[in-house]
Amino acid sequence: MHASLILAGTGFEAARQLAGQTDPRLARMHGHSFRVLARADTTHTDMPTLEAALGDAIAPLDYTLLNDCVFDAGDLSIARGIAERLPMPVTLMLRGAPDRGVVVDNGTALAWLDTGFEAAHHLPHVPAGHKCGRLHGHGFGVRLVADAQAADASAIERAWLPLRARLHHRYLNDIEGLANPTSEVLAAWLFGQLAPALPGLKWVEVRETHTAGSQFDGKVFRIWKEQRFESATPFGENGQYTGHSYLIRLMLSGDLDRTMGWLLDFGDVKDRFKPLYRQLDHNPLDKLAGVRDGHSASVAEWVHAHLSPLVPELSRIDIMENDDRGASLTFRHDMHWPLVQR
């Protein structure tokens, strides 16, 4: 059993003043480029319908002073208002500032903060010659997600900053609990350190490189590996093609290998995917052997059919045509929430 989902994104420009916030700057008139991403099940809608409905829902907010349009101009209230104006059920992510936002879904609300730190590390258990065995470092991205009833992005930030001070510009292997600082170990460590200070913490994401990272929600480990491919796809009724710079995100969930401290080496995910990647990249997607058509959802099904025997932990495949359009197939119920999408 899997769920087939579509993603449609858009944005709007608006000004607002927010009273009663801990950050006094928010009481001043200010403005944002808001970003909205809606995810819907294909049993309820299709892409043109979702895109049109999303456009109609944000139109009354675009280039306005939000306080004139809505009773509460906070992210949560705006996101709920947009979701309510859509005729189909959606999970809706609203980014109110470059580093923060909310997610609403059928009465549930989450607040998230994107942050990060820069640090050095090495992975002591990798086989000889593996590049991650050498001393190296990353600008680690961190996304922290909490129940919006318990914490907003400012509260998340307050809980996070002392922890960041312990990590930023450090050699991670020296920190207690991080002797083997894989993304997975880091995500679990961060979750354990933050949970007491941050009521309602839901999950932690660690983006180790531009293409790979991990999530931990207190129970389940998930990792992702992303790649880009440049391909043609049918467009319109008359046999024309168009093209996209696609992003494919392979998400895995499962138990950690206790010695390695990871679910599966990101490099192994990439290697097992490589034969399929070669067929996708710089090709017309509707000509893949066995594909239903050249559209993102059927390409994701095609990837799943070929890759899941090689990667049994494969739990979700996202294929984005661009930032505003994509498909997502999930093969496990608990892959519903984590959005990853920037």
Ligand SMILES: Nc1nc2c(c(=O)[nH]1)N=C([C@H](O)[C@H](O)COP(=O)(O)OP(=O)(O)OP(=O)(O)O)CN2
């Ligand atoms: N499951 C995990 N696998 C790997 C981890 C990890 O923490 N968990 N870490 C590493 C390395 O530290 C490495 O820095 C990141 O690996 P990788 O994605 O292979 O890095 P690249 O930038 O080379 O990948 P591209 O595909 O070229 O973008 C290894 N594995």
